[in-house]
Amino acid sequence: MTTSAQPRPTPATAVAPDPVVLALALEAPQLPDEVMQRPSVATQVGSLIAITIPFLGLIAAIILAWHTPFSWLNLALFFGGYVLTTLAITAGYHRLFTHKSYKAAPVVSVVLGVIGSMAVQGSILNWVATHRRHHQHTDRPDDPHSPHAFGAGLWGSLRGMVHSHFGWFFAKTLPREVMVKYVPDLLADRVVPRVSRWFGLWAILGQLIPAAIGFAVTGTWMGALMAWIWGGLLRVFFVHHVTWSVNSVCHLWGSRPFESHDESRNNAVMGVLAMGEGWHNTHHAFPASARHGLSRRELDVTYWFIRLLAAVGLASEIKLPPRARIEAKRRRARAS
Numbered sequence: 561m562t563t564s565a566q567p568r569p570t571p572a573t574a575v576a577p578d579p580v581v582l583a584l585a586l587e588a589p590q591l592p593d594e595v596m597q598r599p600s601v602a603t604q605v606g607s608l609i610a611i612t613i614p615f616l617g618l619i620a621a622i623i624l625a626w627h628t629p630f631s632w633l634n635l636a637l638f639f640g641g642y643v644l645t646t647l648a649i650t651a652g653y654h655r656l657f658t659h660k661s662y663k664a665a666p667v668v669s670v671v672l673g674v675i676g677s678m679a680v681q682g683s684i685l686n687w688v689a690t691h692r693r694h695h696q697h698t699d700r701p702d703d704p705h706s707p708h709a710f711g712a713g714l715w716g717s718l719r720g721m722v723h724s725h726f727g728w729f730f731a732k733t734l735p736r737e738v739m740v741k742y743v744p745d746l747l748a749d750r751v752v753p754r755v756s757r758w759f760g761l762w763a764i765l766g767q768l769i770p771a772a773i774g775f776a777v778t779g780t781w782m783g784a785l786m787a788w789i790w791g792g793l794l795r796v797f798f799v800h801h802v803t804w805s806v807n808s809v810c811h812l813w814g815s816r817p818f819e820s821h822d823e824s825r826n827n828a829v830m831g832v833l834a835m836g837e838g839w840h841n842t843h844h845a846f847p848a849s850a851r852h853g854l855s856r857r858e859l860d861v862t863y864w865f866i867r868l869l870a871a872v873g874l875a876s877e878i879k880l881p882p883r884a885r886i887e888a889k890r891r892r893a894r895a896s
């Protein structure tokens with residue numbers, strides 16, 4: 561899998577314990593159902609707003625597209641914002657903060673944390689705690705967002721899809737004091753808790769910046785409004801649904817080339833749209849790997865981005881699974 565041009569994992573990083581497994585070793589919690597709590601009303605209202613307002617932005621963009629001239633600026637704000645905020649989630653929230661699949665300079669942590677917050681998927685600490693719990697209990701009863709928790713049949717499948725996509729925001733979850741047990745490493749970090757605490761500010765800035773650029777370029781309030789709709793709302797709508805599809809689609813449809821003890825799948829469409837995160841069976845098989853698309857045919861833009869960071873001295877100790885482990889898991893998947 562590795563070529564001479566690729567960073568070779570040192571023996572130390574190749575065999576180091578998976579940080580997820582470390583996190584799971586905490587006595588965090590097979591807890592009885594009574595301990596689980598519904599999110600507060602304020603949190604549920606916040607989730608509802610975060611889901612519906614970007615959808616209204618989609619409707620507004622479609623309607624206004626018929627009444628306003630095409631704008632390269634708005635398209636660039638949408639596409640640029642999509643790439644930046646998706647990469648900050650995949651390379652930052654996921655591969656760096658959750659799985660520690662590489663080491664990054666503090667400035668990279670801050671930038672990825674701030675821009676990742678602009679994807680409006682919650683604070684770093686909340687996101688990471690939830691995702692580590694997903695890896696701890698994947699597709700079993702305590703998985704926060706498995707699509708396989710509602711039984712067979714059409715109704716069970718539909719409920720599972722909705723739950724895994726965004727319904728889980730409103731479902732019972734562990735109380736905050738338990739969830740923090742999943743992120744002791746991040747709580748001990750110098751910068752992450754500070755960036756995480758200001759999530760709301762970064763999320764609002766992610767809406768204001770495209771509007772400000774639109775106003776600066778066009779000099780009109782209509783220009784600011786359109787730039788906000790495209791670079792703010794529409795961009796968040798797509799980033800949301802692509803990221804959530806990794807939880808829903810990639811646990812339902814696709815191939816399973818590696819043994820992984822769950823229902824995770826490699827889905828090529830999501831591999832492209834989610835910048836490498838769609839190779840989700842590979843990810844569950846090798847959670848600490850910085851590279852999810854392990855073959856050359858499996859596009860993994862996030863991994864290229866991490867390599868780029870390493871090339872300019874901003875990332876190091878990029879973890880890749882040893883070839884023998886890859887082959888062993890591939891063999892066991894074929895045999896099962």
Ligand SMILES: [Zn+2]
Pocket residue numbers: 694698806807811824840844
């Ligand atoms: Zn998963």
Ligand SMILES: [Zn+2]
Pocket residue numbers: 654658659691695843847
């Ligand atoms: Zn993961």
